[in-house]
Amino acid sequence: MKELLKKLNIKESEYKLICKKLKREPNNLELYLFSAMWSEHCGYKFTKNLIKKFPQKGAVNTSENAGGVVIGDYIISFKTESHN
Numbered sequence: 001m002k003e004l005l006k007k008l009n010i011k012e013s014e015y016k017l018i019c020k021k022l023k024r025e026p027n028n029l030e031l032y033l034f035s036a037m038w039s040e041h042c043g044y045k046f047t048k049n050l051i052k053k054f055p056q057k058g059a060v061n062t063s064e065n066a067g068g069v070v071i072g073d074y075i076i077s078f079k080t081e082s083h084n
Helices: 002-007 012-022 028-037
Strands: 066-071 074-079
Touching: 002 028, 012 028
Parallel strands: none
Antiparallel strands: 066 074
């Protein structure tokens, strides 16, 4: 099991959280699914707390996965990709 967790980049604390949420030990397929959903590309597991620190003043449409910042007469738009 430890070998699979390492391969899937799931920490021991995350494995315990998975077990707690499922109220049982996950099977291999479930571990692969958690790994995919918690990956940096899909879940921003490592950066979401940093993204929350971005300034909100002058921002528009911050409630979705896209947003923009007002700079003078312009709105600079950007998109944060998410598959969740």
